[in-house]
Amino acid sequence: MIIVKIVLGVVIVAAVFFALTFTVYFFNLDMKAAAKIMPVIAKHYDKVKKEERL
Numbered sequence: 001m002i003i004v005k006i007v008l009g010v011v012i013v014a015a016v017f018f019a020l021t022f023t024v025y026f027f028n029l030d031m032k033a034a035a036k037i038m039p040v041i042a043k044h045y046d047k048v049k050k051e052e053r054l
Contacts, residue, residue: 024030
């Protein structure tokens with residue numbers, strides 16, 4: 001009986017994980033989040049001193 005509960009728990013966790021990742025994929029949320037933080041990242045990396053190579 002304990003094995004059935006463990007398997008059921010694993011199936012539920014896998015289903016929730018799949019639903020979350022599918023939602024992120026379907027609505028393109030990863031790229032929307034990247035677009036929101038890109039100005040902050042660009043500001044930081046524009047200030048970083050760059051090595052000049054000849």
